[in-house]
Amino acid sequence: MTLLHVNIKRSGYEKEKAIIRNVSFEIGEGELIGLIGPNGAGKSTTIKTILGLLENKDSEISFRNNATYSYIPERPIFYDELTLWEHLDFISAVEGIDNKKYKCQARELLERYKLAEHAHEFPRTYSKGMQQKAMLILAMITEPDVYIIDEPFIGLDPDAMKLFLASIEQEQRRGAGILMSTHVLDTAEKVCRRFLIIHNGTLQASGTLEEIRTQCGLPNASLYDCYHYIADGSKDE
Amino acid sequence: MSSRQIFTSRLIKGWKYQYGVIRSIADWTIMLYLVIPFTIISVLIYRSWWLETPVWLEHIPLIILYLVIYAFSWSGNIHTLVEEADKVFLIRDRNLYYGMKKWGYAFSLIVQMFASAMLIGLALPFLRNLYHLDWQEISVWLWYFIALKPVILYLKFQLRKIDKRLKKLGAGFLLFILLSWVSQGIFYVWDKGAFPFIYLFGAAVAAVFIFLTLKLLIKISAIEHEIDMGMRDRTKYIELIFTTSYDIEKPIYMPKRSKPLLFRKSKVVFRKRTKINGFLELFIKIFIRNYSYIGGYFQMISITSAALVIIPPYWIKAIIFVGFLIMMYSWLVAIWDRITLSNPIHRHYRESISYFSARNRAVRILFVLAIVILAIIMMGWISVMSYFRGYF
Numbered sequence: 001m002t003l004l005h006v007n008i009k010r011s012g013y014e015k016e017k018a019i020i021r022n023v024s025f026e027i028g029e030g031e032l033i034g035l036i037g038p039n040g041a042g043k044s045t046t047i048k049t050i051l052g053l054l055e056n057k058d059s060e061i062s063f064r065n066n067a068t069y070s071y072i073p074e075r076p077i078f079y080d081e082l083t084l085w086e087h088l089d090f091i092s093a094v095e096g097i098d099n100k101k102y103k104c105q106a107r108e109l110l111e112r113y114k115l116a117e118h119a120h121e122f123p124r125t126y127s128k129g130m131q132q133k134a135m136l137i138l139a140m141i142t143e144p145d146v147y148i149i150d151e152p153f154i155g156l157d158p159d160a161m162k163l164f165l166a167s168i169e170q171e172q173r174r175g176a177g178i179l180m181s182t183h184v185l186d187t188a189e190k191v192c193r194r195f196l197i198i199h200n201g202t203l204q205a206s207g208t209l210e211e212i213r214t215q216c217g218l219p220n221a222s223l224y225d226c227y228h229y230i231a232d233g234s235k236d237e
Numbered sequence: 238m239s240s241r242q243i244f245t246s247r248l249i250k251g252w253k254y255q256y257g258v259i260r261s262i263a264d265w266t267i268m269l270y271l272v273i274p275f276t277i278i279s280v281l282i283y284r285s286w287w288l289e290t291p292v293w294l295e296h297i298p299l300i301i302l303y304l305v306i307y308a309f310s311w312s313g314n315i316h317t318l319v320e321e322a323d324k325v326f327l328i329r330d331r332n333l334y335y336g337m338k339k340w341g342y343a344f345s346l347i348v349q350m351f352a353s354a355m356l357i358g359l360a361l362p363f364l365r366n367l368y369h370l371d372w373q374e375i376s377v378w379l380w381y382f383i384a385l386k387p388v389i390l391y392l393k394f395q396l397r398k399i400d401k402r403l404k405k406l407g408a409g410f411l412l413f414i415l416l417s418w419v420s421q422g423i424f425y426v427w428d429k430g431a432f433p434f435i436y437l438f439g440a441a442v443a444a445v446f447i448f449l450t451l452k453l454l455i456k457i458s459a460i461e462h463e464i465d466m467g468m469r470d471r472t473k474y475i476e477l478i479f480t481t482s483y484d485i486e487k488p489i490y491m492p493k494r495s496k497p498l499l500f501r502k503s504k505v506v507f508r509k510r511t512k513i514n515g516f517l518e519l520f521i522k523i524f525i526r527n528y529s530y531i532g533g534y535f536q537m538i539s540i541t542s543a544a545l546v547i548i549p550p551y552w553i554k555a556i557i558f559v560g561f562l563i564m565m566y567s568w569l570v571a572i573w574d575r576i577t578l579s580n581p582i583h584r585h586y587r588e589s590i591s592y593f594s595a596r597n598r599a600v601r602i603l604f605v606l607a608i609v610i611l612a613i614i615m616m617g618w619i620s621v622m623s624y625f626r627g628y629f
Contacts (some may be wrong), residue, residue, distance in 0.1 A: 052585070077580055081526035082519070083496070085503035093515025094586055118505045125495040 002026045003064050003146050003177040004050070011049040011057035018056075019045040020201040026148060032168065036223070037141075037182040038231055040086040042201040043181040044074070047150055050179075067146060070139035070166050074151040074181075076131035078123040081144035084110075084134050088141055094221065095142050102141065109137045113163065128155035137165060140171070147178040147233035154185065165191060189223040204230045238367035240336025247318045247337070248344065253381045255473065273326070279473050282548075286362040293546055296622065299368045300424060303378070306419045310382055311413065313349040314469055315394045317454065319463040328457065338454045338463075346447070349390060353382040377432050381423055383441030387446040394453065398462045403498065497526055505532075516577060516586075523576045524603075530572055537565060538607055542614040565607050571599045 004027040011020035020042035027033055037043050047053050050061050051071055062068065078087065085106070110116040110176045113133040118126065123134045130193035132155045141148060147168070153161060154225040168178055168191070182188050188195070195212055205226070213219055216226045284337075294302075317338045320327075327334050336413070357364075357379045364370045364378075392412050399405040426434055453459070499522075507514040507522055524530045541561040545554050573596045578587060586592055 079519070079523060079576075079580055081497070081523040083503045086500075086518075086522060089503065089505065090515055090519045093510050093518070094512050094589070094591070096512060099510050120501065121495045122497070 001029050001064070002180070003029055003067050003111055004069075005062045006046075006050060007059070007061075008046065008049050008057065008059040009057055011045060011054055013045075013054065013056065015056045016203065019054040020049070020149060020198070023196075023198065023203045025196055025203070025206060026178055028147065029175045029208075032172055032178045032180060032192050033133045033195065034195045035179060035198065036183075036185065036188065036195055036227055037198035041217065043198055043199045045201075046198065047071075047148055047179075047181060050148060063146065069145040069146040070142060070144040070149060072135050072139050072147065072149045072152060074154065076123070076128075076135045078131070080122065080123070080124050083120045084123050086136075087123070087134075091138060091141055094217060097142065105143060109140055112167075113137055113160070121137075128156070129157055129160055132156055133160055133164075136167065140167065143174070143176075145176055147176055147180075149178065149180045151181055151183065153182060153184045159160060161187075185222075185224045185227055197227060200232055238333075240333050241340055243333065243337045244318060244340035244344070251318070253468065253555070273597055283359070283362070287366070290363065290367045291547070293622065294363060294367065300421070301551070302360060302363060302368075303424050304417065304420070306360060306378075306382060307385075307417060308413075309356050309376075310353060310385055311389055311393070313345070313352060313386075313390065313393075314397070314466070314470065315342055315345045315390050315450070316334060317463045317467065319460065321464050321468075323465070324460050328460070331457075334499075335455060339451065342450060342454060345390065346387060349386045350383045353386055357382060364428045373432070374427070377427055377435050380439050381420075381427075381435055384443040385416075385420070387443045387450065391446045391450045391453070392579070393415075394450065397466050398459065465594050497522075499525060512589065512591035513598070516592055517599055518594070520573060520576055520599050524572070530576070534603070534607065535610075537561070537568065538610050538614070539621065542611055542618070545611075545615060546618055566600065569603050570596070573599055 005024065006027075008020055008023040010021050011122070012019040014140070022044070023046055025033070025062050035043050035046065045054070049059055052061070064140045079090075082090070088106045089098075090103070092106075110119050113136065115130065115133060115137065118130065119234050123131055126134060134149075136152075139149075149168075152164060156164060165187075168180075172178065180192065182186070187211070189209065194208055195206065196203060197212065205212045207215070209223060209226075212226050213221055218225055218229055223227070318341045319338065323334065327337070330476065361375070364375055396405055396409050396412070399408060423435055423438070497503075506518045524534075541557060544557050548554060548557065574587075577592070577596075
């Protein structure tokens with residue numbers, strides 16, 4: 001069942017200058033989709049368009065009725081004056097999560113991500129990896145239907161990365177759809193069911209790895225090879 | 238490039254930067270309509286002080302005026318003009334690095350000494366016409382407050398190195414009190430007419446503290462603090478704009494403390510958990526923990542109360558009060574939006590009804606509180622005035 005339908009005809013930061021054009025895809029229940037592309041390809045613009053953060057857009061973005069989403073940005077964003085626990089408290093209050101349920105869930109997530117000892121500290125004073133983990137916890141506390149994750153692996157140590165992958169797998173099993181933008185192609189190849197390869201603001205290839213190989217004409221190639229085939233091919237044009 | 242040239246280019250670059258910051262919010266027309274009337278009114282008020290002593294000062298003893306000048310002497314800082322990149326590049330040439338800092342110190346000292354002289358100049362109509370001091374007596378004050386500047390700049394330079402806000406405030410308060418006792422001692426000596434002692438004391442103290450500051454500036458280990466201070470000095474106007482402007486997203490400088498001072502262990506303000514209370518809790522905690530907000534709030538109240546006391550005609554007082562009500566209300570609404578919407582992840586909450594209900598409640602409470610505080614300050618001032626009137 002489709003959780004999110006995206007059809008971006010054009011979108012950008014300025015009215016006359018579109019950064020992305022004709023990007024369409026859907027996210028279904030329990031699906032993990034990798035949004036792949038080089039720097040400046042339009043991945044973040046795609047995400048911002050979905051989140052409604054850009055004004056200059058011509059697009060149709062529709063979530064399934066009452067579907068909720070959580071966004072995890074590339075650069076963690078916190079309220080500078082709130083502790084991590086207070087962030088959790090705020091989100092659970094405005095999202096109307098039951099008090100007992102949220103506390104229990106928050107403690108479990110904090111323990112799992114080894115942040116329990118730092119729960120009453122300001123996240124702005126955390127290390128980069130800790131901030132990334134805190135963002136994940138804040139996203140997970142609401143148990144959303146859709147996750148939109150921008151470059152999740154930056155700053156995570158191998159343990160945290162393993163934990164993160166296990167967590168998103170668990171969320172997939174719960175039925176959440178995930179759109180994940182990343183540069184870490186070997187990990188994406190292992191965990192994503194489908195891929196969207198964006199280059200120069202347009203969707204150059206999409207589908208499962210097998211479908212992308214066919215689109216590139218590279219049987220048995222890795223995602224890395226397909227990515228370079230698309231990126232270099234576009235450069236040569 | 239010599240150290241003087243580096244200092245001069247950075248100083249000019251800094252001025253241009255600050256000018257750019259001011260220009261970013263005020264174009265020529267705004268500056269024209271604000272600066273010119275403000276200058277004319279200031280000159281007229283100052284002139285009126287020469288012609289007639291204001292009523293609010295008539296019963297104030299001289300020592301109070303002296304202590305007010307002392308309190309204002311605590312303004313200003315040493316600007317070393319150190320930049321982040323200096324720890325990689327300029328630091329390689331120690332002579333250039335120290336040289337630039339010494340120029341920075343000399344410039345700061347001259348500017349601050351001039352500021353002290355301006356303070357005395359401002360108080361001159363009262364010193365001459367109300368307290369009937371002769372020029373020799375006033376010169377001794379001028380000398381003492383100029384000599385006090387190297388001491389205050391040195392102490393503030395040391396204080397700014399303290400990371401913990403509470404510790405910094407405590408130490409600052411203690412030093413302020415201690416130095417005020419020294420200053421009161423000097424006032425006593427001055428009252429007895431021992432002027433040569435004050436001249437000698439001032440010269441010795443200034444020399445000692447200039448020497449100590451120069452020794453301090455040589456320390457290379459303080460570079461991180463100096464960069465931090467430079468950053469704060471550079472962004473002071475931006476922070477000022479931040480407190481009053483709607484469009485800027487984040488405060489530039491945040492204290493380094495990792496845990497909050499109030500509501501430690503993430504204690505809640507409201508036991509009952511509703512959406513409205515969730516928004517209110519977020520707003521209250523951020524408002525009281527961020528100096529830009531709470532400082533701006535009290536700054537508006539204190540400036541208004543000072544204006545209500547100093548500016549004489551009642552009709553102007555009434556205009557100021559109405560202006561304060563409008564300013565405070567619109568400022569609180571803008572601050573609410575900025576706080577709650579500062580995190581783009583949570584912007585979609587602004588579409589909820591609870592968001593607006595919480596906003597109305599928070600703004601109303603803080604608005605009424607501001608009026609109550611203003612009323613208390615005004616009543617306090619009237620009580621002080623009547624005390625002195627009865628005493629003298």
